[in-house]
Amino acid sequence: MADFKYLVSVVIPVYNVEKYIDLCMQSLLNQTIEFDKMQILLINDGSTDSSEELCRVYAEKYDNVFLYTKVNEGASQARNFALDRAEGKYIFYLDSDDTVKPETIESVCSFFDSVYDEVDLVTYRIVQYYNEKPTIVHYRYMTLLKTGVYDLNDPKNRFITQTHMNVCVKNLRENNVKFDTIKHEDEKYCCEILRRKMKIGFCDKGEYVYNRSNINSVVSTQFSPEHIFETSMKLYEDLFDSFPGKVPAYFQGIVFNDFRWKLMDNKFFPLHLQGDEWKKANRRIDSLLSRMDADTIVLHPSVSIEHMHYWLKRRGGCTVVNTPREIMVCCEGKNILSLRSLKLSKKVKENVTECVLASPVFYHLKKRNVVIKRNGEPIDFSFIDTHTDPEHCDPKELYPKFIVDTDVLSNSVFTVEINSVSYKIN
Amino acid sequence: MSSVNVSIILPEVSSAEKFNRFCSSLFTGNLNIELLVCDNSGELNVNNEYSQFVSIVSSDNKTEALNAAINAVKGKFMMFSDENVIFSPDALEKLIVASAGRSAVCNAGIINNGECSQAFTGNFSSEDIGTKPVYFNHLVSCDVVRKNPLVLCGSDTLAIMLFLADYYRYDSFTFLREVLLYSDGDYGFSSDESILYLSQYANAFRLTADTSATVFFVSAVFSALLPAMNENIFSVIKAVVNEFRDDTLLLSWIRSAYGVDTDMLCDENSVYADFKFIGSHIYYREVTLPMVPDAVVRNFYSGKYGIDMLKKCIGAWLHYKFYCRKDGFLKKFGCKLSRKLLGGDFVG
Numbered sequence: 001m002a003d004f005k006y007l008v009s010v011v012i013p014v015y016n017v018e019k020y021i022d023l024c025m026q027s028l029l030n031q032t033i034e035f036d037k038m039q040i041l042l043i044n045d046g047s048t049d050s051s052e053e054l055c056r057v058y059a060e061k062y063d064n065v066f067l068y069t070k071v072n073e074g075a076s077q078a079r080n081f082a083l084d085r086a087e088g089k090y091i092f093y094l095d096s097d098d099t100v101k102p103e104t105i106e107s108v109c110s111f112f113d114s115v116y117d118e119v120d121l122v123t124y125r126i127v128q129y130y131n132e133k134p135t136i137v138h139y140r141y142m143t144l145l146k147t148g149v150y151d152l153n154d155p156k157n158r159f160i161t162q163t164h165m166n167v168c169v170k171n172l173r174e175n176n177v178k179f180d181t182i183k184h185e186d187e188k189y190c191c192e193i194l195r196r197k198m199k200i201g202f203c204d205k206g207e208y209v210y211n212r213s214n215i216n217s218v219v220s221t222q223f224s225p226e227h228i229f230e231t232s233m234k235l236y237e238d239l240f241d242s243f244p245g246k247v248p249a250y251f252q253g254i255v256f257n258d259f260r261w262k263l264m265d266n267k268f269f270p271l272h273l274q275g276d277e278w279k280k281a282n283r284r285i286d287s288l289l290s291r292m293d294a295d296t297i298v299l300h301p302s303v304s305i306e307h308m309h310y311w312l313k314r315r316g317g318c319t320v321v322n323t324p325r326e327i328m329v330c331c332e333g334k335n336i337l338s339l340r341s342l343k344l345s346k347k348v349k350e351n352v353t354e355c356v357l358a359s360p361v362f363y364h365l366k367k368r369n370v371v372i373k374r375n376g377e378p379i380d381f382s383f384i385d386t387h388t389d390p391e392h393c394d395p396k397e398l399y400p401k402f403i404v405d406t407d408v409l410s411n412s413v414f415t416v417e418i419n420s421v422s423y424k425i426n
Numbered sequence: 427m428s429s430v431n432v433s434i435i436l437p438e439v440s441s442a443e444k445f446n447r448f449c450s451s452l453f454t455g456n457l458n459i460e461l462l463v464c465d466n467s468g469e470l471n472v473n474n475e476y477s478q479f480v481s482i483v484s485s486d487n488k489t490e491a492l493n494a495a496i497n498a499v500k501g502k503f504m505m506f507s508d509e510n511v512i513f514s515p516d517a518l519e520k521l522i523v524a525s526a527g528r529s530a531v532c533n534a535g536i537i538n539n540g541e542c543s544q545a546f547t548g549n550f551s552s553e554d555i556g557t558k559p560v561y562f563n564h565l566v567s568c569d570v571v572r573k574n575p576l577v578l579c580g581s582d583t584l585a586i587m588l589f590l591a592d593y594y595r596y597d598s599f600t601f602l603r604e605v606l607l608y609s610d611g612d613y614g615f616s617s618d619e620s621i622l623y624l625s626q627y628a629n630a631f632r633l634t635a636d637t638s639a640t641v642f643f644v645s646a647v648f649s650a651l652l653p654a655m656n657e658n659i660f661s662v663i664k665a666v667v668n669e670f671r672d673d674t675l676l677l678s679w680i681r682s683a684y685g686v687d688t689d690m691l692c693d694e695n696s697v698y699a700d701f702k703f704i705g706s707h708i709y710y711r712e713v714t715l716p717m718v719p720d721a722v723v724r725n726f727y728s729g730k731y732g733i734d735m736l737k738k739c740i741g742a743w744l745h746y747k748f749y750c751r752k753d754g755f756l757k758k759f760g761c762k763l764s765r766k767l768l769g770g771d772f773v774g
Binding site: 323326332 | 443446447450451474512513514515516533534535537540541542543544545604605607608610
């Protein structure tokens, strides 16, 4: 394209990364593409360490490296600042503590050229490194298997969840999508670009080396619910509301994935809220879940069985079908759980034993549907119903529990009646 | 004023355990539900926490009990159900919302050997709902049932399907493609009693029903009868197909969906047999049915009828027309003339 001065612009927000910036710049100098085809935009976002001096060395040495220093406003503003100055046909984003493998920019650009009219965004592999060791590969690469264009309207692509900046986008100059100043800015940015064409390109060559050793990184510090709950809920509600009918499976996947990992890391529930505010927050969560397909939850590649049932229970649409032979949980005409008997986990505490019926089938039941019997006689048990008792949100707490004297345990036979049908407890 | 939202009719109860399970899945929400159980044994003892919502309808004859239950419903909506059914927690609420005050049908999950599958494919339509003996997924409006002459002709599965197909002659229905209930019963079409009434139904559908109701009816009949083919069933199917012999679109649909040679079932012989039947009735002065002129003309032009046969048909038709006139010279003369056209088969 003759009217662009460079082939690519690489946007690098710089904030207190003196340890990493050299590595980052080095990875760009090592690219297989000629260095002067790239415009490097270093935006010093008010660093208080020696980052600025380190960057200046590069800016003075190379004509295509530009350093801008501004007051600290966060990565989003820094990126927007750079977008206004980008003169490359394509735009890459690189965080100053991360690097890219040498063939990345050349391969991604040449693939992008071949699908220029079809997509607005091309993604490439991102691998997380802790202390220079790669961690497990993200599940999205079970979908993104080879270079090509992926249709985001196709439900089988629902778990691509492009939420990081391992992307290359077209430079549309004044029409560029800008970053919001809120958190989750990467996610929102990618969603906004992708929904235009509902297609994403994937280039199999190249890799974004995502350094998770840097504890100052935004991701590791600010994702606690007090900071993020309101922002992310608002973001997801706006996203869902922008689709008057069914929300495309891809965007359901984005939101569910966020819910999923936050619950796993105990960062999901806004426990700082109380009373009506807490109830309202839970209603908001449930209303987002109710707009997701069951498949988004059931098929997610990295949700545990326990959590899957927890989320499905909140979403609704599951039915416990108990035949005399087995207990099944069915959702949209498919069984997602099938049990012949139930297991009792026991914890001995001196004279008494705490027993828990830890099966996700109970997420889908209410206390009135369940009777627990010891030697044929009904016994008292506690079983939290989240409809009446919404304060409890830890999935582990939502199982029926009861206490028996340890000395009678050996001659006790327990059974449970679910909707009047009786099952053995082992 | 009726405060009951939904009346559920249970044609029979065979196991207390299943009945209790059925009740615990039915009475969950905030709806006012009445449950009418048909029980002829007089042995059913409703002994659970829901007994106040349950009434028992008994009669020596099961069909009468079911029709009595239909007459006794107090709800705005009614639904036939089965003790093997388990409702998902908000099934009835969702059906009521979807029905918009009329009727709605949802998908059902069928449990078989510990596996669950959907009764119908995701986008099922009126072509599909008759094909399976699944009647417990239709929520219908009691007003429509009361205002129209809807009765059950038997107590078998096909009778209930026919009732529902008949219902759809009077009301449109909304498809809710979600699976809202599950069943782990053994399903098969039973049709012992209702088979006697099929030609009457067929006549009513031909004369008054729209395509989707007709397709519902025809597919229920074929799905129920074809697997148990015998001489008796063959003649019933023939009678049903013959009723729709002018509806070429429907016949070709039957051909493609069920592989039935509809041409063979309403071939020239059977038209000729009808023709002779009418003719003999002319002789006995009990004319019941005119020939269908369109069919005769079409058969002539397609080469099925020769010129002689056409003449006979025109003769029979004219004879019928004259015969229906007031007594007098014109009737006498016309009948004489047309009998001549008819030829030797008919002796006036």
